[in-house]
Amino acid sequence: MQAGDILLENGAEIFRVEETMERICRYYGIESGNSFVLSNGIFTTAGNEREEIFAKVQHIPVSGTHLDRVAAVNQLSREIEAGSVDLEEVKRRLKEIRVMPGKSKTMQIVASGVGSACFCYLFGGNLRDSGAAFLTGILLYLYVIFISAPRLSKIVGNIGGGALVTFACTTFYLLKIGEHLNYMIIGSIMPLIPGVPFTNAIRDIADGDYISGSVRMLDALLVFFSIAIGVGMVFGVIHQLIGGTLL
Known part of the structure; x- marks a missing residue:
């Protein structure tokens, strides 16, 4: 959800947000995750008899474009799929990407x-x-x-x-x-x-x-x-x- 929030807030396409969230969920074994993404909001649900029930709606105002943050989240999602980062490292990296400074x-x-x-x-x-x-x-x-x-x-x-x-x-x-x-x-x-x-x-x-x-x-x-x-x-x-x- 944090990864999708950062992507959408910084100008990523809808399909990129959905695909990134799906890849992260799949790597961590969440088989029932579903995300519905609009230009200013994300609706996410997950959970069945094998997984903990989860549902969240995140409002994301239409804002500017920061493609360096989009590229950073994309790179992080690739590293997640490759298994080269653990969950705590992912959380830390996402916090760093969110506050990544723009151009002076x-x-x-x-x-x-x-x-x-x-x-x-x-x-x-x-x-x-x-x-x-x-x-x-x-x-x-x-x-x-x-x-x-x-x-x-x-x-x-x-x-x-x-x-x-x-x-x-x-x-x-x-x-x-x-x-x-x-x-x-x-x-x-x-x-x-x-x-x-x-x-x-x-x-x-x-x-x-x-x-x-x-x-x-x-x-x-x-x-x-x-x-x-x-x-x-x-x-x-x-x-x-x-x-x-x-x-």
């Missing part, structure tokens, strides 16, 4: 800038556009880490992020730092895009987990719409102030 704030900010610049260049921008996107990406993740994540809801935070990117890129464009506003905005906004949840949603639906896939898809689409609202709001205000077209 500095690394996240720099990665956002580099990713924004690379995406801008990939989509057709030149080096000047990529430079502007780099600065915008850094500014965006400063906002995400210190304002949006700790203080704002997902909807308001993403609306603000889309607005901030559009305002910053437009400012750089008007100052002649960048030459193609559309490529600058597209590249700079990529750190906000929920690519892994959207991909997992499609994979869950393809695997027949329609409820979980639909919830994840709705969550990803909500982020898309929020970003679009923020971009549209800033363009509307700029159009009212200076008129004409920027793109």
Whole structure:
């Protein structure tokens, strides 16, 4: 149950959570274990005339993606099947994985800038556009880490992020730092895009987990719409102030 909780909380697919829990149960001799996994909850039962009765429901809020924790639980499940760790070691490792630190704030900010610049260049921008996107990406993740994540809801935070990117890129464009506003905005906004949840949603639906896939898809689409609202709001205000077209 702890392994499934960590996997689901950190962005693993539904089939991965179910398969990992099944493998662990099978190794420890639990033949009657059954798990029903949704995108934000796990229902587990076990027990017959040979095994102690067990039932638990665990609520898991939809949160971010930490693939290093998912990979760590996957590796641990392989070691369990290989018989190379005992039960106490498994408990200790799971506690360590749950509190495994993510990337530092500095690394996240720099990665956002580099990713924004690379995406801008990939989509057709030149080096000047990529430079502007780099600065915008850094500014965006400063906002995400210190304002949006700790203080704002997902909807308001993403609306603000889309607005901030559009305002910053437009400012750089008007100052002649960048030459193609559309490529600058597209590249700079990529750190906000929920690519892994959207991909997992499609994979869950393809695997027949329609409820979980639909919830994840709705969550990803909500982020898309929020970003679009923020971009549209800033363009509307700029159009009212200076008129004409920027793109």
